Every structure is written in C-alpha cells, then in structure tokens.
Amino acid sequence: MKYLVVDGCFGSTGIKDKYNGGDLYPVDLGLGAEITAQIGSWVSGYENEHFNGFKDKNHIAELDSEEGEIAKEIKKQISRCIVGIFSCGTIGTGAA
Template identity: 30%
Template sequence: MKYLTLDGVGFGTGVRHTYEGGYVDLDELKISGQLKKDIRTWISKYETAFFADFRDQGTVTALDEAGEKIAKRLSDELPLSKIVYYSEARNERLHFPK
C-alpha cells in the first residue's frame, strides 16, 4: 500500500510520499490525465494564495474544498493507496477512508 499526501506546500507536485517524504512525479502515478491537470491547476492557485500569506480566507476555504475533492478523486483512482489531504493554510490533515 502506498501512503500519499496531497498538499499545496512549496514548489512540489502536489502529491508526496507521506512517510518517506519527497514528491511524486504525477506522470508516474496511474491516474487520469484530467486529474493530473486538476492537481497542477490547484497547485498553481495554492501557491498564489501562499505568497499572499493566505490573507483571503474565502480563497483559503475554496482551495481547501477543492483540495479535499481532488484528494477524494485521487483516493478513488488509486484504490490501493491511503490518501491524506494536508492544508498548509490551516495546518490540518484530513484522511479519506477506503
């Protein structure tokens, strides 16, 4: 079983190994092209909010909601993986049960 975390931290790919650390190349994951595109778009928006110090709470809420949906889709497309969503803005984790 793979343990993966979806996060918008830093300049990563958005998906990292939960315990080993290090970001995963999205092209190495067996996920749909649409999900890869959505992760990359979400990361871009998250980084913009990060550089604005997460001042706009409406934006933070929208990004976290989008991140949770993406993490759920990631969990659905990778059924043998345990997916966690991490909100850098709120410093919180959300687990998705199988």
C-alpha cells in the same frame, strides 16, 4: 499499499509520499490527464496564496475543499491507496 498526502505547499507537486517523503508526480502514479491538470491548477492557486500571505480565507477554504475532492479522486484511481490531506493555508491535516 501506498500512503499519500495531497499537499499544496509552495514548490510541491501536489502529492507527497507520507512515509518515504518527497514529492510524487501525478503522471508517475498513473493518474489520468484530467485529475493531473486539476492538481496542477490547484497547486498554482495555493502558490498564489503563499505569495499573498494566505490572507484570502475564502479562497483558502475553496482550495481546501478542492483538495478533499482531489484526494477522493486519487483514491478512486489508485487501488490499495490511503490518501490524507495537508492544508498549507490553515496548517492542518486530515483524511479524505
């Protein structure tokens, strides 16, 4: 069983190993090209918010919503996987 966290914090790959720590690359997890590209774009959006001081609450809400969609897609693509989320913009956790 894999325990993953979708996490867009600055410098992240977008996915962390919940218990062993460290970033995981979507390609190394066997994720498809479309979701891998979506994760890259989403992480870039969060990095922009980091540099802007997380001031745009509407954009953060959009990123958090997309984060949930990403987590659900990862669960579809990886069998025997539990995926959580961590919002850097609101500093919160949850499950997909």
